[in-house]
Amino acid sequence: MDKREDILDDDLVIEMTDDKGNVFYYVEEMIIPVDGENFALLVGINDEHGEGCNCGCGCDCEDEDVVIAKIVVNADGEEEYIEPTDEEFERVRAAYERILDEEA
Numbered sequence: 001m002d003k004r005e006d007i008l009d010d011d012l013v014i015e016m017t018d019d020k021g022n023v024f025y026y027v028e029e030m031i032i033p034v035d036g037e038n039f040a041l042l043v044g045i046n047d048e049h050g051e052g053c054n055c056g057c058g059c060d061c062e063d064e065d066v067v068i069a070k071i072v073v074n075a076d077g078e079e080e081y082i083e084p085t086d087e088e089f090e091r092v093r094a095a096y097e098r099i100l101d102e103e104a
Contacts, residue, residue: 014042014081016067026067032095039092040081042067068092 014026026042033039044065068089069081084092 013045014040014069016042016069016081024065026065029066031071032068032092032099034088034091034095037088038071039084039088040069040071041096042069042081 012028014028016024016026018024025045027045029041029043031038031040044067068084070084070088072080072082074080
């Protein structure tokens with residue numbers, strides 16, 4: 001079983017589509033609550049890279065595909081992941097840095 005299959009068995013996989021119709025897959029690494037709203041730290045599990053990577057996907061790149069998404073409840077009562085505003089992103093980034101400082 002490869003890493004992607006192992007992740008798919010154990011974690012909730014989030015599918016996101018960009019404006020060009022490309023589909024990307026993420027796992028929810030953690031939830032960061034900020035000002036009464038929840039934001040997800042999503043880590044990519046896409047197959048676009050090769051072997052030998054430092055980011056865990058098997059490529060030679062040094063960057064991991066990480067996304068911050070706001071979690072909202074849609075009209076059907078289901079959670080949906082949307083792009084945060086610039087201000088929300090900055091507040092989440094600051095909250096995440098505080099979490100990292102507390103863990104150190």
